[in-house]
Amino acid sequence: MPTTTDATVVSSMSPSWVTTRLDFLANWARTSSLWPMPFGTACCAIEFMATAGSRFDLSRFGMERMSFSPRQADVLICAGRLPFKLAPVIRRIWDQMPQPKWAISMGACASSGGIFDNYSMVQGIDTIIPVDVYVPGCPPRPEGLMYGILLLMKKIRGESFTDDMLRVETLVGPDGLYLPPERIDELSEPFGNSVSQTRST
Amino acid sequence: MLRPYIPILLVTAFVVFNAVLLLGLSHWLSAYRTNPAKQQPYESGMPVLGDARQRFSVKFYLVAMLFIVFDIETVFMIPWAVAFRSIPALSGLLLLEMLVFMLILAVGYVYIWKRGALQWD
Amino acid sequence: MSAPVATPSPSAQALREAFGADIERIAVSCGDTIVYVRRERIHDVLAWLKDSEGQEYDYLTDVTAVDYRDPERPLEVVWQLRSLRRKADLRLKVALDKSVPLEVPTCWDLWRGANWLEREVYDLFGVRFAGHPDLRRILMWETYQEGHPLRKEFPLRGHFSRAEQTRQALAVNPEAHYSLEELSIADAYRNLPQDMRERLRRGERGGPE
Numbered sequence A: 001m002p003t004t005t006d007a008t009v010v011s012s013m014s015p016s017w018v019t020t021r022l023d024f025l026a027n028w029a030r031t032s033s034l035w036p037m038p039f040g041t042a043c044c045a046i047e048f049m050a051t052a053g054s055r056f057d058l059s060r061f062g063m064e065r066m067s068f069s070p071r072q073a074d075v076l077i078c079a080g081r082l083p084f085k086l087a088p089v090i091r092r093i094w095d096q097m098p099q100p101k102w103a104i105s106m107g108a109c110a111s112s113g114g115i116f117d118n119y120s121m122v123q124g125i126d127t128i129i130p131v132d133v134y135v136p137g138c139p140p141r142p143e144g145l146m147y148g149i150l151l152l153m154k155k156i157r158g159e160s161f162t163d164d165m166l167r168v169e170t171l172v173g174p175d176g177l178y179l180p181p182e183r184i185d186e187l188s189e190p191f192g193n194s195v196s197q198t199r200s201t
Numbered sequence B: 001m002l003r004p005y006i007p008i009l010l011v012t013a014f015v016v017f018n019a020v021l022l023l024g025l026s027h028w029l030s031a032y033r034t035n036p037a038k039q040q041p042y043e044s045g046m047p048v049l050g051d052a053r054q055r056f057s058v059k060f061y062l063v064a065m066l067f068i069v070f071d072i073e074t075v076f077m078i079p080w081a082v083a084f085r086s087i088p089a090l091s092g093l094l095l096l097e098m099l100v101f102m103l104i105l106a107v108g109y110v111y112i113w114k115r116g117a118l119q120w121d
Numbered sequence C: 001m002s003a004p005v006a007t008p009s010p011s012a013q014a015l016r017e018a019f020g021a022d023i024e025r026i027a028v029s030c031g032d033t034i035v036y037v038r039r040e041r042i043h044d045v046l047a048w049l050k051d052s053e054g055q056e057y058d059y060l061t062d063v064t065a066v067d068y069r070d071p072e073r074p075l076e077v078v079w080q081l082r083s084l085r086r087k088a089d090l091r092l093k094v095a096l097d098k099s100v101p102l103e104v105p106t107c108w109d110l111w112r113g114a115n116w117l118e119r120e121v122y123d124l125f126g127v128r129f130a131g132h133p134d135l136r137r138i139l140m141w142e143t144y145q146e147g148h149p150l151r152k153e154f155p156l157r158g159h160f161s162r163a164e165q166t167r168q169a170l171a172v173n174p175e176a177h178y179s180l181e182e183l184s185i186a187d188a189y190r191n192l193p194q195d196m197r198e199r200l201r202r203g204e205r206g207g208p209e
Helices: A017-032 A043-052 A084-096 A107-112 A142-157 A181-187 A192-196 B003-029 B059-083 B088-115 C010-022 C039-051 C114-125 C162-170 C180-185 C194-202
Strands: A002-004 A036-040 A075-079 A102-106 A133-135 C023-029 C032-037 C059-066 C075-083 C088-096 C103-105 C128-130
Touching (some): A036 A043, A036 A084, A043 A142, A102 A107, A181 C162, B059 B088, C010 C039, C039 C088, C059 C114, C114 C128
Parallel strands (some): C032 C088, C103 C128
Antiparallel strands (some): C023 C032, C075 C088
16 A cells, blocks of 8 residues: 655656666666665575675675665565564564665565464565565575575666656555455465365364 | 965865765755654664663763863973973973973872772772 | 383382372373372472472473363373483473363472463463463463464464454554563663553553453
């Protein structure tokens, strides 16, 4: 549910060759130094650390500067499973990140709840925050995470500041949810083997 | 007469222009997309508890004040050290004068020592 | 392969002598001695095991519970004790009938570590511990509405729909539990933001009550 749109001097320019050059400049700057906020909760965080290490090296993407405060971060990388108890925390941290911001859902648990289809785990962080790139894996290999990051960079390069709806803050609505309830239920539906896990007396 | 100061003036002007340009451009060109959570201090995703401004002990102020006093004494001693030999006939007297100055401050030092201002706890 | 040890630990015999009929039965499983105790005497039994000469079970390893698959079996609360000096383990169980409210005495007065262990059993099984200083949920959030997750009749994914669970999780107000002591430690009770002061005054704890 989009709530705030502030048209600025810059974004009210109509698209032209000049705006594409400015876009190129801004997007080049943004993709070249995407400071991640590692919201690492579980095993995927270990793989994230490995990706940041010397063998796989996030530094070549300008991402070696981890920001553990959302104020200075560009991309929130949720690495690991998210319990419902932690849901308001990640929502608040996402809200506190200044625009432009993106989110990468790393691993199966952040993307869909993973193997934890139960009472305590969020079935995919996209029910709580808007996600740009999903990286599958349990955990994803460092190469997998880097591929996800490169996909995000490609997405960023396609952005334009003349797009008014692009940097809109989608907040939790008055009903207490970020998405409509039917959509949350649809996203959280069990799939694969989980469909058979229905045991209860 | 003021010609040597022109470079400083230019540097100051440039600094002010640079600051105004950077802050002004970022203010004028940026979009303000604020939301209630963004306005609050970051507290690891939790709602904010209490105020960041805490009371702290007065001993920090005391240390700073004492430092200033003895630092000014040192500041006075430095040009004196450069200049006191320039009049050979009076250099003994000038030395004595500085020693009197230091003695007055030493009395003050003994006072704060005995009063316990140098005790941290 | 020699047969596994089937003799109970000497503490079991000592318990029989000290408490007689309150010890319901003694079992041995995989080398561990399990003593079933009547609910009314469990606190005395634990205190005796902790304090008496020759027993000295000074370390409470765990307090947990078991809800068996067959619904007619009672719910068992389990205390796992260890004597650090004698390097001996002992397991005590109390069988609780599920048709009455589940309650056992706390052993917090004997082992301070039981505080969080008993909170966990309360949270996940619904067993109340009489005399516990601060019995509230510990793993699930304090205003969790759906029940006690590790009970067998609790469905795997919880009772509510995913949307409702998400809504309740996002609405939780974690600061509601802060007591005046905690706030004074944080030096915060004088400087609370106005809306937080209101919430604490109203006693709001977040989520539908």
